[in-house]
Amino acid sequence: MTATTLGSLLYEGKAKRVFATDQSDVVAVEYKDDATAFNALKKAQLVGKGELNCQISARLFELLERNGIPTHYRALQKANWMLVRPMRIVPVEVVVRNTAFGSLCKQMPIEPGTPLDPPLLDLYYKDDAYGDPLLTDARLERLALLSADQRREMGRLAMAVNTCLRSFFADIGLQLVDFKIELGFSAEGELVVADEISPDTCRLWDLKVGDSSDRILDKDRFRQDLGGVVEAYGEVLKRVQGACPPPRLCK
Incomplete structure (x- = not known):
């Protein structure tokens, strides 16, 4: 590059x-x-x-x-x-949940920490003015943001990301509780993963820590005023670096 x-x-x-x-x-x-x-x-x-x-x-x-x-x-x-690559971002936030936590437990009678098998896929309309509401298939169709085939491809891609990340994080001692991603269309019309994948967008728990606050290595440290946000993100990077080759650099 x-x-x-x-x-x-x-x-x-x-x-x-x-x-x-x-x-x-x-x-x-x-x-x-x-x-x-x-x-x-x-x-x-x-x-x-x-x-x-x-x-x-x-x-x-x-x-x-x-x-x-x-x-x-x-x-x-x-x-x-x-x-x-420049993308036409789909204004739909894609959330995959492996373990019940956060907003899900406020919206459904389900205990925090409950394993979700199969993982739960939620789609939200990405618009702060409307409070990023949950989308049903009927609402998604009404908004005409995606065709039926593109909606299926979005779900397939999100689950493929989950399978890959969940296994990877487990190997470095982290539990992938849930995550959100954004998807976009390339100039060639391919649906691809965009935006970022980080502790800002993934809920990550240290598998070796039992305390429900100390195990948090993600944005919940900021949401819950737990402190140590940068230190937690640094720990995630340290583990990711240990398991991944150095990234490509532009020359």
């Missing part, structure tokens, strides 16, 4: 900025140190978080690729900068 020249800002979200480059088939993503929760009602700056999430995401995107799962990832540019 050759070096690129940064262009104009295309989009800024809660955790990332996306820039055009001098190559039409490449955009640059800056991972920010901003931390948000509860639809950005809670905010903070956590120095180093952006770099950690970028480094973790790069390695996990390459892990998915090695397992035949397409992503938007191209290469790392700097410590907290990633080069990716």
